[in-house]
Amino acid sequence: MKIGIPRAFLYYKYHVLWETFFEELGIDYIVSPETNKDIIKRGEAHAMDESCLSSKIFTGHVDYLIDKCDYIFIPRVATFGSHKETVCSKFQAIYDVINNIYREKNLKILYYSIDILNKDTELKAFLKMGKFLGKKKVQVLKAYYIAKQAEKTAKMIEINNQNNLLNSDKLKILVVSHPYNIYDEYIGKPIINTLNELGCEAILACVVDEKKARDRAKKISGTLPWTFNKELVGAISLYKEKVDGIILVSSFPCGPDSLVNEMILRRLKGKPIINLILDGQEGTAGMETRLESFVDILNLQKEGGIHE
Amino acid sequence: MSKVKVNFPRFGSYNVAVRHIIVNGCGVDYVEAPPITKKTLEIGAKNSPDFVCTPFKYQLGGYIEAIEAGANTLIQVGGACRLNYYGEIHEQILKDLGYDVKFVNMANADFAKPLTFYEEFKKITPNLNIKKITSAVLLAVKMVEAIDKVEDYIRANVGFEKEEGSFDKLHRDFLEDLKEVNDKKELNLLTKLYMSKFKKLEVDKPKNPLRVGIVGEYYTIMDEYSNHYMEKELAKKGIVIERWMNVSNSIFHNYVKEIKQSIKHYAKYDMGATSMYTINKALDYAKEGFDGIIHVKSFGCTPEIDTMPVLQRISEDYKIPIIYFSFDTQTSDVGINTRIEAFYDMIMMRKEDKIK
Structure with missing residues (x-):
């Protein structure tokens, strides 16, 4: 099984977490290439005219991945806590938006949903996804914790490097x-x-x-x-x-x-x-x-x- | 201290219910903003960020006109989209413009703690009486329900009135008399009286008229100036109009669980703000064999943009035409009317074909 990850939206925030998680579980994945003119064109052709440029780019990356992998990875986030910890509704809707845009293609989508206001935590979301991928719970837990650690380390290095620039x-x-x-x-x-x-x-x-x-x-x-x-x-x-x-x-x-x-x-x-x-x-x-x-x-x- | 004079943004016909809460619940003066005009939008747009959604601009313009009409205390609510952040930015802009007003922002309150709403209301006037405000809010809710009931009837019949303007006039009288209502009993009597008056208005309704359902974004769909009096334009052509989206349906009697269930073939998740209602009602209208659906939103409204791919699928599955309108400060009546005209011709021809 091969997962296709669109290089857009939440990828840039979570790619260490995602990639480590899949690697730990021995799951094969590809990431769509850096955004280029072709990807923008694909996005513009399929996304709604009025949607933001970033979501057109996301759509373009999904479009690129169609037929190049078994599942396209489209996670969803609704809330990170209270009504004061929300996200743009685009992140809430993106799974269903893509599903409807490409209904004819019958896309196979790998997803998770984080909605802390409704008690769907990140851990729960990854456990569910691991189960869907046919992995044992212990294995998934371990992969998640390793991925979290990797994410933390990567963030630290990033911040350190930037602190050097500040000097x-x-x-x-x-x-x-x-x-x-x-x-x-x-x-x-x-x-x-x-x-x-x-x-x-x-x-x-x-x-x-x-x-x-x-x-x-x-x-x-x-x-x-x-x-x-x-x-x-x-x-x-x-x-x-x-x-x-x-x-x-x-x-x-x-x-x-x-x-x-x-x-x-x-x-x-x-x-x-x-x-x-x-x-x-x-x-x-x-x-x-x-x-x-x-x-x-x-x-x-x-x-x-x-x-x- | 000078007298407290409160304004809340104009919204559909609900001003009269807001007025009741302010005057009878808080015991302070209410200042109604003048009717929205082109100037309101101009003032609002001039002082707003460029690509914020249009309701923000209308409401900012409305606040400024209300201040000029004497208001010194402004209220804003929270919501499930950008509306949740309107208040703080409106307040900042007005402050930077040099207006010395009190701004009460319900987005400060926490839905999990209802008492925080009372705390916000107390900012309007410290002498707030909890019994008075509660009973005023409860009656205002009933007023909103009455307004919605009357307007549902108007939408279904105004297109067929024998005497032009008869529905409009009676509607205005109803809203005027509603101001005098003091309790539930009076409200029920008044609503009954007006419903029977409305039913007595002569209409010339064909057996099988065209039916169009309207769905879309909260503010623009309910504010007739924002949607360029679309319902009236449609009605003039002899169309029955249905709109589920109003305050009573969306806030007081919404059935989120049932809605999620009914739209699950199109949306696995809540797509944000009013998206579920839009999809659900479009699906209902499609299933009920309406002749067409109109989708209405302000430019850039993300939750409603995201319903559009779903509406397109519903349109394909049920072979029902859907037309999409997006309103911004540049929208012209001519453009809107031309598209409505074309839409009308199309659904009319489809209907004639079906009859044949």
Whole structure:
């Protein structure tokens, strides 16, 4: 049996967990390639016109995997706790959305569902999935714990590496973006590359101690309901003093970001900040120009040319 | 301290029930926002984030117009989608614009602890009497049910009225008289009286009229300005309109378990916000042999976008036409009407073919 994992959405947050889990259970898997023009086109052809760019990309990756594996892996998340620990409803719906888009194809989907408000924890979700994969409970438990450990270690290394960047003398720019946007080869990576070419270090808000960030976010915005956005908002507060400027990156037309960015722009004072919207259109010239002028301003400011 | 003057965003015909809670439950003044106009949306859009959903913009515009009309205390609710975060951002924007108002945000309350709602209400006025507010809320719930009952009847018949505007006029009178109601008994009498008045209005209804069901996003489907008076446009063509989505059905009598069961061939999970209701009712209308379904939402409404692939499957399985409308600040009446016209022609021709 071979599992196909779409390289999109939650993959970027959970790939160590998933890949280790499957490896420990001896399950063969493939991951769809980095996003490219073909994948975007596939996504645009099958997803609803109005859905966000990131979900079109997800659909494109699923489309790529059809007929290349036995099961396509589409996990679902509804809540991480109370009504104040929710996610964009896209993550709640994605399993059924894909199932309906591709009904004709009769896709075989491997899935799990996390809905802590209804007592479906991550552990329970993985146990169920392990059972579906025909593995013994002890085996599944062991695989899950090893995978969790691997996830923790990987996160630690990531945070350490970023901490080293924070000591750099270069201009440091905090990039605030969901991992599935900023790590995406086609839509996010060009931003990091451009910043590097302009001589800056890109500090990623998504590389952060998530729990600490969530707790911090509660103090900034009391009713913010989305867990993934809380992590980013808290990260801004944790990294703010160590960076020279902030870039908010969102895919068009992201629901949660539409409001959360507004909150950030209105409440976080004292750092230059810009807002980039990714629409997946070809050409990066517009983005590059905006980044260049932003970096110019930051450089001037650092040299003492602009006083606030 | 100056007098407390409360506003809550306009929403369908429910203002009268909100007013009852504010005036008789909290014992403070109620300021109704002026009717929504193009200007409301302009003010709202100007001060809102670009790609937030349109209801946010309507409500922000409404708040500003209400403040200009004298309101000094604003209320917002929570919800299962972006609505859950509206309040905090509305409050921030109004503050940044320099408006000195009190903002009561029910999203602060916790569904698991009902008492926290009482705590929020207390922010409106510290002299809140728990008995008074409870009985006012209970009567407001009954008012909402009465409004919904009357409007269901209107939707089914207004398209066939003999005297143009007769239903509209009676509807307005009903809502006006509803303001004077003090208890359940009076409410029941008034509702009965108006239902019999409505039934006496002359209609010229064919035996087998066209029937269209409307499904979709909470605010846009219930706010007639937001949906460009779509129900009225349809009714004018002699169509029976059914809309399950209203406050009483979705909040007071919803049967989530049954709904999940009935749509399980199309959706394994709750897809968020009102998606289950949209799918469930579309399926019902399809099974009941309606002539068409209209799906309504504001631009970018994620839960409702995600119902669209499901609705497409229902449309294929039951051979029922479904038309999709998405409203934003740029939507023009002309575009909407042209599409309604085309949809009407299509379902009409299908019906004639069936009869042959």
